[in-house]
Amino acid sequence: MKSVKEIKAFVSERSIDEYDQIIACLSSDARKAIQTLCLQLARQKSAHEQECERMQRMYHYENELKSKGIKLIAGMDEVGRGPLIGPVVAAAVILDDKTDYFGINDSKKLTAEKRNYFYDKIIQNAVGYGIGMASHDEIDEINILNATKLAMIRAVKALNNSVSPDFLLIDALKIDDIPIRQLNIVKGDEKSASIAAASIVAKVTRDDLMQTIHEAYPNYGFNTNMGYGTDLHYEGLRKYGMTPFHRKSFLKNFK
Template identity: 50%
Template structure:
């Protein structure tokens, strides 16, 4: 992975190119989290990759390195309530907008993981399919977003250990469904995500 996409944007005259990625579109509970990262092309960070392809330990190590060496890092969330209100895709774009806006150094071009570029960002950019495996900036953003959201779920686990949030991070696993059946909903569950599950459970009763 090299700075091909970033360098192409800088060659066009842009001054600050950020990579943006999100995590948490699939879980039943908790926010979706996005991160925006501006890297220094002259300061390569070894080991950057799609956060899903890295171990938790490696992500934690790279998180600290990125926070220390990136030119700027921004993190944004969209809550479960916002997900229920505007749908997960729009909530994802909202989290990306918040991440971009929270950058201490304003970006003027964004490389976004996926096949849709969110116009809400208010800056120029492009969407790159599987960008977290092609662009160091997007890969860095995927790591920041993943670790940030995972840490929130670990905090929730301390408050509600019976749900196993530290293990499954809110994703719809068999263990998570068992806990949900036994203990019921708590604040933070995505109502729209649970409707299909409840309907399916009712049909099998």
């Protein structure tokens, strides 16, 4: 009989596809540590199967469109509609079919480490990606909704590798000024891998920008609140006033 340590070392080298067989072999081992290990493996296998099912759903819209002969599908999303400072940032991403994006999700549901992991993978492997912004001044001039649409238009125009999408999957919004077939999906960043990818690219881009602004104006906590109206942010506004990057239209009633 192998020791618990030896069994755990063996299991650590096995793939999740082998877990059912391992659990069956270990089920007769009465040692508490081994039974606990079996329970852990069963939970991990179940969680993996649920994630596989979620990933199938994440490609539902893309697969349906591709079955109709539509090849270049761009997911679109934006970040930064709610903050008091900085631009709204949009991204358009056409995912490739060869890269494994297993685990991709709405950027808000990922850790910063996971977002950066997927960001690098998307930038390196996507068929194309584009980033568009609308500044704080443009937000003040044309309002946040119109500025968001402007950023999205710019993201499509900025798609690299000279690619032009055949279809757009857009999180919630409809963009009338883009002459490309499109589908707006409520909570699309939770339902489409392409939109989730766009949300990741947009968020990492904007978070990096807010880090840069934080270095110039360190008294507002932009490195942690990303420009949202936290207590620290409002405290900074009371003490130091608005920076050149604040959205004046968002702070009309601030005292």
